[in-house]
Amino acid sequence: MAYWLMKSEPDTFSISDLARLEQAPWDGVRNYQARNFMREMRPGDEFLFYHSSCQPPGAAGIGRIISEPYPDHTAIDPDSPYHDPKATAEKLPWTAVDVAFVKKFPRLLTLSDMRSLNGLEGLALLQRGSRLSVMPVTDQQWQVLLAVAS
DNA sequence: GCCAACGTTGGC
DNA sequence: GCCAACGTTGGC
Numbered sequence: 001m002a003y004w005l006m007k008s009e010p011d012t013f014s015i016s017d018l019a020r021l022e023q024a025p026w027d028g029v030r031n032y033q034a035r036n037f038m039r040e041m042r043p044g045d046e047f048l049f050y051h052s053s054c055q056p057p058g059a060a061g062i063g064r065i066i067s068e069p070y071p072d073h074t075a076i077d078p079d080s081p082y083h084d085p086k087a088t089a090e091k092l093p094w095t096a097v098d099v100a101f102v103k104k105f106p107r108l109l110t111l112s113d114m115r116s117l118n119g120l121e122g123l124a125l126l127q128r129g130s131r132l133s134v135m136p137v138t139d140q141q142w143q144v145l146l147a148v149a150s
Numbered sequence: 151g152c153c154a155a156c157g158t159t160g161g162c
Numbered sequence: 163g164c165c166a167a168c169g170t171t172g173g174c
Contacts, residue, residue, distance in 0.1 A: 007159095007160090009160095031169080032169095033169095052159085052160060052161090053159080053160055053161085054160095055161095055162095056161095057160075057161070111161080128166095128167080129166070129167040129168065130167090130168090131158080131159045131160070131167075131168060131169085133159085
């Protein structure tokens with residue numbers, strides 16, 4: 001079983017939204033590196049649900065991958081905010097997975113908190129200039145994060 | 151295939 | 163609102 005971190009702007013989709021829905025598609029990823037990580041996801045994998053572009057940014061809880069990766073059809077929906085005019089049903093380069101709610105942390109594990117922890121040096125989130133929205137988390141990094149967040 | 155210009159991300 | 167960093171686009 002693998003671990004991941006995925007970013008979402010809470011104004012658009014937050015950990016509380018996932019808690020209410022219980023499960024939801026994670027779609028709209030339009031970056032090839034992030035997409036490639038999504039294609040490695042398998043049911044049972046868990047991810048940190050990270051709130052970005054908010055004050056303060058940080059990890060809000062945990063979700064679980066509950067499907068195999070599948071084509072992200074929002075890319076060919078002209079009414080979707082994630083519509084990709086270059087994508088077609090025959091050539092659909094983007095990938096989605098279904099996710100389920102696992103838990104919301106008692107308090108946000110902020111980006112600032114994470115920067116102060118030992119053992120997270122390799123985490124892409126903390127790399128200077130990194131904008132990756134889907135990234136792997138190692139077992140060791142997961143243990144460090146969960147020890148503080150739970 | 152290079153690279154300048156542009157658009158986006160996302161913390162601050 | 164600013165801006166650094168990065169990815170993408172498009173002219174050549």
